[in-house]
Amino acid sequence: MAATVKYDEVEAGQEIPAVEYQVRRVDLVRYAGASGDFNPIHWNERYAKAVGLPDVIAHGMYTMAQGGRFVTDWAGDPGAVVEYGVRFSSMVVVPDDDNGATIRISGVVEEKREDKRVVVALTAKSGDSRVLSKARAVVQLS
Template sequence: MAATVKYDDIEVGQEIPAADYPVRRASLVMYAGASGDFNPIHWNERFAKTVGLPDVIAHGMFTMAQGGRFVTDWAGDPAAVVDYGVRFSSMVVVPDDEKGAVITVSGVVEEKLEDKRVVVALTARCDGSRVLSKARAVVQLS
């Protein structure tokens, strides 16, 4: 767990170091079970290709969750994400090999608000493509 980030120690423009989140086919099957989204484009390569996809792709909400995980890992306890939104800008293609895919998330503190809240702008990439755009989280810090 990360050390607690304190509002008074944060500066606008402060960069949050990138973190890598590996994605494997097994991750997608587990996510499907947790979310109830069993669309075969997320686990069946043959089906994904028959509908025109390059391979199995990660659930959009799975990808979004990695951004949320990044923010909570950075902020530590007892911080809280009070608002979070993204737009999906590209697919996370997950090959059926040991490597799978990797989502790399980084951030920058964009604004300090009242009541010890900060706005964090996120960047999420996979294989050189931006997979989330307009990704922002409002975080309540101590």
């Protein structure tokens, strides 16, 4: 776990460096087992293409979870996130190869509140597509 970020160490406008998360089909199968979402668009290429998708796509909630992971890793405390919300704006297409897809997430401290909470705005992209929009987390810092 990263060192815990302190409230006095952050400022509004501070950028949080990008992190890349690899997404392979095996990750999607594992996520399907954990979530109970076995929709074949998330693991069966033939089915995904038959319904008009370019290939297998990652679960939206899996993509959202990577944003949550980014924030908790930055904060150094998995319990620090007190609010989190996103809109799904594009798909994460996951090809059937060793590399799969990449989700690149970065952030900026948008607001520093007086209650030792900060608002972090996230940018999440896969390739050239923004996959999450209006992604914001409220984080309680010590």
